[in-house]
Amino acid sequence: MGLILxxxxxxxxxxxxxxxxxxxxxxxxxxxxxxxGPNGAGKTTTFNLLTKFLQPTSGQILFNGRDITSAQxxxxxxxxxxxxxxxxxxxxxxxxxQNVRVALQRQLKIxxxxxxxxxxxxxxxxxxxxxxxxxxxxxxxxIKAKELSYGRKRALEIATTLAMDPELxxxxxxxxxxxxEDVDRIAALIQSFAKTRTLLMVxxxxxxxxxxxxxxxxxxxxxxxxxxxYNTVSRDPAVIEAYLGTGHA
Amino acid sequence: xxxIDIKQQPVARLEWEKVALVILLALALIAPSFVYPLxxxxxxxxxxxxxxxxxxxxYAGLLGFGHAAFFGLASYAVAQSAKTLxxxxxxxxxxxxxxxxxxxxxxxxxxxxxxxxxFAMITLALAQIVYFFFAQVEWAHGEDGIQSVPRGHFLxxxxxxxxxxxxxxxxxVFLIGFLFLLRVIASPYGEVLKxxxxxxxxxxxxxxxxxxxxxIAFTISAGLAGxxxxxxxLSFQLASLSDVHYLLSAEVILMVLIGGAATTxxxxxxxxxxxxxxxxxxxxxxxxxxxxxVIFVVCVLTMRNGIVGVIDMLAKAWVDKSGKAY
Ligand SMILES: Nc1ncnc2c1ncn2[C@@H]1O[C@H](COP(=O)(O)OP(=O)(O)OP(=O)(O)O)[C@@H](O)[C@H]1O
Ligand SMILES: [Mg+2]
Numbered sequence: 001m002g003l004i005l006x007x008x009x010x011x012x013x014x015x016x017x018x019x020x021x022x023x024x025x026x027x028x029x030x031x032x033x034x035x036x037g038p039n040g041a042g043k044t045t046t047f048n049l050l051t052k053f054l055q056p057t058s059g060q061i062l063f064n065g066r067d068i069t070s071a072q073x074x075x076x077x078x079x080x081x082x083x084x085x086x087x088x089x090x091x092x093x094x095x096x097x098q099n100v101r102v103a104l105q106r107q108l109k110i111x112x113x114x115x116x117x118x119x120x121x122x123x124x125x126x127x128x129x130x131x132x133x134x135x136x137x138x139x140x141x142x143i144k145a146k147e148l149s150y151g152r153k154r155a156l157e158i159a160t161t162l163a164m165d166p167e168l169x170x171x172x173x174x175x176x177x178x179x180x181e182d183v184d185r186i187a188a189l190i191q192s193f194a195k196t197r198t199l200l201m202v203x204x205x206x207x208x209x210x211x212x213x214x215x216x217x218x219x220x221x222x223x224x225x226x227x228x229x230y231n232t233v234s235r236d237p238a239v240i241e242a243y244l245g246t247g248h249a
Numbered sequence: 250x251x252x253i254d255i256k257q258q259p260v261a262r263l264e265w266e267k268v269a270l271v272i273l274l275a276l277a278l279i280a281p282s283f284v285y286p287l288x289x290x291x292x293x294x295x296x297x298x299x300x301x302x303x304x305x306x307x308y309a310g311l312l313g314f315g316h317a318a319f320f321g322l323a324s325y326a327v328a329q330s331a332k333t334l335x336x337x338x339x340x341x342x343x344x345x346x347x348x349x350x351x352x353x354x355x356x357x358x359x360x361x362x363x364x365x366x367x368f369a370m371i372t373l374a375l376a377q378i379v380y381f382f383f384a385q386v387e388w389a390h391g392e393d394g395i396q397s398v399p400r401g402h403f404l405x406x407x408x409x410x411x412x413x414x415x416x417x418x419x420x421x422v423f424l425i426g427f428l429f430l431l432r433v434i435a436s437p438y439g440e441v442l443k444x445x446x447x448x449x450x451x452x453x454x455x456x457x458x459x460x461x462x463x464x465i466a467f468t469i470s471a472g473l474a475g476x477x478x479x480x481x482x483l484s485f486q487l488a489s490l491s492d493v494h495y496l497l498s499a500e501v502i503l504m505v506l507i508g509g510a511a512t513t514x515x516x517x518x519x520x521x522x523x524x525x526x527x528x529x530x531x532x533x534x535x536x537x538x539x540x541x542x543v544i545f546v547v548c549v550l551t552m553r554n555g556i557v558g559v560i561d562m563l564a565k566a567w568v569d570k571s572g573k574a575y
Pocket of ligand 2: 043044
């Protein structure tokens with residue numbers, strides 16, 4: 001299968017500091033690809049570059065062979081790329097159901113029509129409820145998102161992201177801060193979602209990485225250190241020193 | 250995820266809010282029999298102005314500090330056109346709405362790229378330009394303003410010179426504007442607007458152009474502020490510098506904060522309270538400003554979301570108490 005996402009010498013400087021240096025990332029279609037590395041390695045910055053929240057200093061980003069380096073962040077969902085955030089991002093004052101519905105709404109022609117009644121969105125309610133069911137939030141549908149516990153906020157964010165039905169999904173630490181049960185639930189969800197789509201995720205939980213991911217890229221100080229499957233990567237002495245050795249093993 | 254504790258507060262809020270709006274509408278229909286109609290006109294136009302401001306402040310999260318520019322621009326546009334052109338009052342008002350909305354597009358476009366305090370400062374600076382414009386141009390007559398504006402005949406048929414007739418005309422136009430605003434808030438677009446307010450980056454990552462969404466809100470808000478300003482000028486037959494003054498911009502923020510931002514009834518209650526206060530404290534002259542300042546500080550310090558917040562709290566306490574009784 002071909003590459004869905006490719007970067008060529010992707011570089012980002014903040015002043016004199018180079019957060020991402022000449023990264024050549026290749027994500028295969030249909031893969032679950034992990035991006036790991038110690039704190040401050042540049043993983044979130046890479047995500048921000050890939051999703052256009054930051055403009056690269058130099059380098060190129062190709063999605064399905066098409067150059068998207070100068071795209072606008074709001075245009076990526078249409079192209080098929082949707083991301084989640086490291087710090088859980090929900091719409092706090094809206095209800096749980098509204099959170100998912102506002103994502104589903106994007107595909108409708110009436111998405112931005114201010115003269116239509118709210119009832120024109122009720123066609124989306126069943127879809128929203130089934131997504132909430134999948135992440136175990138159905139019973140919380142009518143409370144405000146800001147009142148959810150941290151774990152449930154993360155689950156809601158995943159449901160909202162899945163609602164976009166993206167071809168490529170970028171998840172920044174989807175299981176961070178979650179309890180065991182919730183980690184298992186999210187991991188299962190990711191797995192079922194990935195059957196037909198591609199996933200790139202930043203993840204610190206190595207048991208999740210080892211059980212889910214086909215391919216792993218290790219980033220340290222902005223550059224790619226090693227790439228391969230879990231067995232290759234976890235045995236690599238450079239990785240053990242840079243990452244696994246520092247308390248994560 | 251074992252215990253489930255589902256609170257239904259938002260739903261309870263909608264209930265009392267709707268009931269209160271219906272009661273207020275009923276009052277508005279009969280009120281001129283008991284209260285001076287022009288005082289009621291003042292209330293209606295300020296309710297509309299505050300509600301329009303609430304669209305950007307409460308629902309878009311934009312702290313605009315120059316909304317009087319839109320109120321005042323339409324005020325002058327309506328006054329001057331009604332006075333010098335052979336047009337009916339509804340056309341003059343439409344013209345006022347149009348120029349305010351058009352200026353909203355321009356000011357919004359200049360300001361929305363900035364956040365928070367910067368946004369406030371840019372809107373204030375732009376509004377000051379509008380103020381100085383009207384202070385300078387000859388046809389606006391400086392301190393005097395444009396006086397003795399003719400109210401004209403609605404549709405060329407109904408003479409508006411009687412205050413009672415004028416009141417019902419204003420009430421009708423007000424309802425069109427207010428209901429339109431309610432629709433915008435409770436529309437597919439309104440959902441996206443709230444999403445952008447709550448988490449802009451997330452809304453962008455879902456494919457929404459946050460700046461465009463905010464610009465739409467800003468434009469609608471400017472147009473409706475213009476509707477309020479136009480009605481005000483026509484009713485009082487006067488457009489003056491106080492309509493474009495920054496004190497008015499501050500006042501409308503005060504109304505929304507006292508009433509409760511991001512609620513439909515909050516600006517209504519806030520505007521009623523502030524206008525009534527100004528009216529009853531008028532004999533104290535400049536002290537009104539001091540009273541306003543004190544009330545403002547007390548409100549911000551003691552109430553989390555204005556009058557609506559207090560009623561919500563009382564309603565919740567009442568529900569909890571009656572719940573325990575079972
Ligand atoms: N806007 C910015 N301006 C300046 N420096 C930045 C900016 N954003 C990130 N950095 C720096 O870039 C480096 C990489 O940060 P990044 O957030 O990408 O790390 P990360 O790999 O996601 O780490 P973590 O595992 O802690 O999430 C850090 O040293 C950070 O301080
Ligand atoms: Mg990070």
